[in-house]
Amino acid sequence: DQQVKQNSPSLSVQEGRISILNCDYTNSMFDYFLWYKKYPAEGPTFLISISSIKDKNEDGRFTVFLNKSAKHLSLHIVPSQPGDSAVYFCAAYLTTSGTYKYIFGTGTRLKVLA
Amino acid sequence: EAQVTQNPRYLITVTGKKLTVTCSQNMNHEYMSWYRQDPGLGLRQIYYSMNVEVTDKGDVPEGYKVSRKEKRNFPLILESPSPNQTSLYFCASSPYSPTNYGYTFGSGTRLTVV
Secondary structure, eight states, X not given: OOSEEOOOSEEEEETTSOEXXXXXXXXXXXXXXXXXXXXXXXXXXXXXXXXXXOSEEEETTEEEEEETTTTEEEEEESSOOGGGOEEEEEEEEEEETTEEEEEEOOOEEEEEEO | OOOEEEEOSEEEEOTXXXXXXXXXXXXXXXXXXXXXXXXXXXXXXXXXXXXXXXXXEOSXXXXXXXXXXXXXXXXXXXXXXXXXXXXXXXXXXXXXXXSSSOXXXXXXXXEEEO
């Protein structure tokens, strides 16, 4: 039962254009959503997060949008750069009764073409 | 340099031979966690710890043990490894619950069980 889904395994975008990575979730109790970037032979690195009480968070070229009614979030990268080529994971967090769950999607490979 | 250090980076072992993957962080983080990454399945949480002597199961804990005797170290123990534990393993840490600032990940340990 995949609670966090990234339905596009890969995406190619021209340098300078917008990259849009999508993520869907099933559990309306998630408190936070996060995006990570992963280069080969390295661990994931944190990019940006958003609380479930917000619908947008921005950090430089990266913006995350949350649509709670659709249980959907997206990461926008503008403008895209070749160094953004990596695998992007969305993650969802919820805490309940003193424990927590931190669930990752399966990842989307972004390729930015020069 | 602030980091999460995992050892070894690569390990090939035989079925049933006990092994330990070490994880150490130098950031005085409270939260630590172990994930495994498998093709098509993303990152799945094995165990996590919210503080010294406090550990809890993630989504795929079977066949693994952990301990948190001191804040900086969080070893992953495979008492009797089996081929289905062949995977890429990541240790991660976070100062508090990994929401606003996410996890800091180690570089990974690629384990092969034959």
